[in-house]
Amino acid sequence: MPTMNDVARLAGVSRGTVSNYINGVQVKLESQQRIQAAITELNYVPNSTARELKLNRSNFVVFILPTTRTPFFAELTQEIQQMLKQKNYKMLLCTSQNDIAEELEYIQMAKEQKVAGILTISYSDLGKYLTNDVPIVSIENHLSKTIPCVSSDNYAGGCMAAKQLLEKGAKNLLILTRSTEKTAVNYGQRAQGFIDYCQHKQVDYTVFDSPYHEDRFYPQLQTFLMNTYQKACPFDGIFAVSDQYADFSYTILRQLGHAVPQSVQLIGFDGGKMYPEQKYFLSSIRQPVKKIAEQCVSRLEELLWNKENDVKKTTILPIEFVQGETTKK
Structure with missing residues (x-):
């Protein structure tokens, strides 16, 4: 099983630099990229329990969406879960039925449980109730200037x-x-x-x-x-x-x-x-369901690890036409 020393050796940096990167301490962008490449190549998994104690947060991410009773929401849920898994996070799924009261209850629960972050699809006026004490990424609806958003065009x-x-x-x-x-x-x-x-x-x-x-x-x-x-x-x-x-x-x-x-x-x-x-x-x-999931998790990680990036923005992803049986070919 690879160790932090192995990552440091492959990345060409000190063990302390690797530790800082994993624990959310800012390091140079070039070092970030080399460390992440080494982690990926070695399939290195940090000690999540120790990291949670140090960072005072868990490795759970809450995903709040209106429902899973449509193919799009069901597919998106699957893709986000898989993407989080690749990044060593676990997903907690919450369905709100588009009820802002339920959304706020889930967000409060997430804060109390010290989750790593929140991904949400909310079409309500949720932004004015949110604070910066937990990283949040929104899908489709730009909730506020301080919360990054990912949306199809x-x-x-x-x-x-x-x-x-x-x-x-x-x-x-x-x-x-x-x-x-x-x-x-x-x-x-x-x-x-x-x-x-x-x-x-x-x-x-x-x-x-x-x-x-x-x-x-x-x-x-x-x-x-x-x-x-x-x-x-x-x-x-x-x-x-x-x-x-x-x-x-x-x-x-x-x-x-x-x-x-x-x-x-x-x-x-x-x-x-x-x-x-x-x-x-x-x-x-x-x-683009897969790309939405990738961008959401990427934006969340940037918030978590304080990487040098302008994440307080909306990311617009391209759509495509798919031919079915209800239009002429």
């Missing part, structure tokens, strides 16, 4: 959806979205990208925008689609701002006897998978 995804529908022959476009106080950072950006692209190309489009949460949103969407598509297909290209909404719409269109994608094409957003080998049924704008 939602706006570009909306533009890409409109572009794909037009290139695949759709003439009359429809976007299905939902505008509440919690959806501006994701659905709002996706919808705006779609609208701006259509306006730039001088293409007609229609917006279905509900102000309700999902318990009232789905019945309203069902009524709209049933009335709109009862006899014909007035819109032959639909962009839904999430895969759940796209799948729900697909079911209704099929019930009404419309052929997808022959008569109407449909694109969602997320592109999540329940398992790696799963084939895409919905055509979708896929979020």
